[in-house]
Amino acid sequence: MKTIIEPFRIKSVEPIRMTTRDERKTLIKDAHFNLFGLQSDDVLIDLLTDSGTGAMSAKQWSAVMSGDESYAGSPSFYRFQAAVKNLMPFKHVIPTHQGRAAEAILFSMFGGTGKNIPNNTHFDTTRGNIEASGAEGHDLVIAEGLDPSNLHPFKGNMDLARLEAYLQEHGDTVPCVMITITNNAGGGQPVSLENIRATAALARKFGKPFFIDGCRFAENAWFIKQREEGQSSRSITDIVRDCFAVADGMTMSAKKDAFGNIGGWLALNDDDLAEQARNHLIRTEGFPTYGGLAGRDLEALAQGLTEIVDEDYLRYRIRTNTYIVDKLDALGVPVVKPAGGHAVFIDARAWLPHIPPLQYPGQALAVALYELGGIRGCEIGTVMFGAHPDGTETPAAMDLVRLAIPRRTYTQSHADYLVEVFEEFVEHKDSLTGFQITRQPDLMRHFTCQFERLAD
């Protein structure tokens, strides 16, 4: 059979409130053309993020009911810990309320002024926590990872030659080496098992602990199984174990590949570091057997971790993304290729060349997708990265729109609808105009800034 069906039935539904184009034009104008300002029930298909937006299974919801809310020693913690250790055999597992809390604890130990921390690409909260500690983060992804149309199978790989030179140059100022799987900020592109091992070996050679930001570990393992020599007949669980076996610890957002609506963890092998981390946890998150979570959340995550490595799920998950990317590509829409794990990226600068970068082609496309089809995506370009602390503004490296796909939430007809919206767009795109920013905060302006549409 050619069609890969959703490997689930739907038992509980959330209605989508239908809106018309005219209504949406008013709604987005009232939100000053900032998609973060919309109420989510004014959105038909919400592709703002895949974080915490997945659908939990019947088994997860029933696990929620067995959550034990004891302050210390809850059996829910032990079930959660066993589920993590089954995949990632670290000695210490420390629950947190989100991935960024795990990062904050990690960099309270490893960060600090003068320190340098390499990664394939730091995610923005990772970089934020590193910089808040006074340290600097550096991105050393392979060159292919920065070319939107290069078809390299593992565009998230670490550039090993650059990493070695970096470790030589920065010496004692490097407290640890990190790698992010999949490479979220680089388009959800995977990292090969070979590259994870080689990065670990380099870290070891220089005496540095090696940490994995494992948010999308299952999607990454699926790509390894599909694309890496010698891996096709292995189970996802075995591949996942191999990835983490070479690491000294990990950070995790359980809102991604653990099917949680909230949650995260920090895992470590080193006893002294774990003690230090738990002391920090007690001060900022909670007692070590619940971290920042309720017992019911720990139960949902424990169950979610058994479901995320299911091959039928992963085949469907990655296929959804590839399906959309292939169809958009066939329409002539410039998309980042090959399809990554969790999101579709459209190169708005290339597609709307008549809108200069400082008039925000990504924002123009994101607003138009909402007006035309009720689809909410996210500009990742000059609005997000173009402003500097001194008040000046320059174009970002790229002007992309990200359509992040929530897990198990939408169906193929939603994907077909999305493609139809783009089909219609092909006709009108040259009439789109850019935007100017009329109000903005000093930091992270994309969340709250206000826009005005430029007249054509």
Ligand SMILES: *Cc1c(COP(=O)(O)O)cnc(C)c1O
């Ligand atoms: C989401 C994410 C984080 C942060 O996790 P939160 O749960 O949102 O705090 C860190 N790294 C990567 C790669 C992520 O995708």
